[in-house]
Amino acid sequence: MTAIGIIGSAGRMGMAILAELGAQGLTLAGGVDRHEGDLAKLVPDSDVLIDFSSPAALAATLDACTRAGKPIVIGTTGLEAEHHRLIDEAARTIPVLQTGNTSLGVNLLAALVEEAARRLDDDWDIEIVEMHHRHKVDAPSGTALLLGEAAAKGRGIALADHSERGRDGITGARAKGAIGFAALRGGSVPGDHSVILATEGESITLSHRAENRAIFARGAVKAALWLKDQPAGRYAMKSVLGL
Numbered sequence: 001m002t003a004i005g006i007i008g009s010a011g012r013m014g015m016a017i018l019a020e021l022g023a024q025g026l027t028l029a030g031g032v033d034r035h036e037g038d039l040a041k042l043v044p045d046s047d048v049l050i051d052f053s054s055p056a057a058l059a060a061t062l063d064a065c066t067r068a069g070k071p072i073v074i075g076t077t078g079l080e081a082e083h084h085r086l087i088d089e090a091a092r093t094i095p096v097l098q099t100g101n102t103s104l105g106v107n108l109l110a111a112l113v114e115e116a117a118r119r120l121d122d123d124w125d126i127e128i129v130e131m132h133h134r135h136k137v138d139a140p141s142g143t144a145l146l147l148g149e150a151a152a153k154g155r156g157i158a159l160a161d162h163s164e165r166g167r168d169g170i171t172g173a174r175a176k177g178a179i180g181f182a183a184l185r186g187g188s189v190p191g192d193h194s195v196i197l198a199t200e201g202e203s204i205t206l207s208h209r210a211e212n213r214a215i216f217a218r219g220a221v222k223a224a225l226w227l228k229d230q231p232a233g234r235y236a237m238k239s240v241l242g243l
């Protein structure tokens with residue numbers, strides 16, 4: 001039986017994963033949090049790790065996984081360029097799956113967004129709007145960035161060169177070909193995302209609504225069970241889900 005270790009086990013997602021493991025009759029190797037648990041013991045005790053914690057935890061977690069040769073699913077968001085560099089480095093020796101969203105629905109939405117952006121020219125403005133609960137600490141959400149990357153891929157551009165974030169004040173007119181982001185925070189919303197494609201006289205909105213965190217937990221556990229049998233490398237959810 002596969003033993004799954006959780007980084008961030010007492011958090012909202014950690015608890016959702018514990019519930020999912022229980023529902024599927026899967027084995028928990030243990031968990032760690034910022035001030036609880038022993039990473040040096042948990043990683044060797046696990047067949048695969050799932051991380052929903054904080055970007056601050058990532059370097060130590062990847063180091064422990066690499067030393068022990070253990071695969072890891074990373075769902076933590078708010079990652080910066082240095083975190084992605086560390087992931088690429090670890091993926092040379094262990095299997096690593098990193099994603100801003102583990103749900104089936106969002107990953108299908110990303111495929112639809114990529115296709116829409118491929119078919120429509122840059123006279124169609126692309127805007128990404130997300131809303132999350134009041135406790136969320138990063139913006140734009142990892143999912144919004146994942147959807148932005150999908151739109152940029154469809155359009156054949158680099159997101160980093162075309163994203164417009166945090167508009168405020170006299171911003172000037174919208175740049176042609178930009179991909180805009182807007183983040184709303186409030187209440188207990190688990191995660192709403194819309195991608196709006198708008199041109200003169202018409203617009204299209206592609207949306208996903210998470211009704212609970214079980215959808216993320218289910219996807220993360222599916223990813224972990226899939227990842228443990230893969231060779232070293234960096235993976236995304238579309239391989240797990242066959243999209």
Ligand SMILES: NC(=O)C1=CN([C@@H]2O[C@H](COP(=O)(O)OP(=O)(O)OC[C@H]3O[C@@H](n4cnc5c(N)ncnc54)[C@H](OP(=O)(O)O)[C@@H]3O)[C@@H](O)[C@H]2O)C=CC1
Nearest residue numbers: 008010011012013033034053054057075076077100101102
């Ligand atoms: N990819 C996806 O599908 C999804 C991603 N997420 C992302 O997952 C992350 C966690 O979300 P959520 O569960 O809501 O957040 P919570 O704040 O509820 O939980 C985070 C947990 O991680 C722990 N933690 C913080 N720092 C460290 C550390 N250095 N080492 C070990 N554990 C640590 C926290 O412990 P303590 O409380 O002691 O600080 C806490 O138990 C976020 O980045 C979020 O955006 C969320 C949902 C879906």
Ligand SMILES: O=C(O)C1=N[C@H](C(=O)O)C[C@H](O)C1
Nearest residue numbers: 077100136141142143190191
């Ligand atoms: O923090 C959250 O809650 C969520 N984070 C992820 C993100 O940043 O996109 C995924 C989901 O939307 C919930």
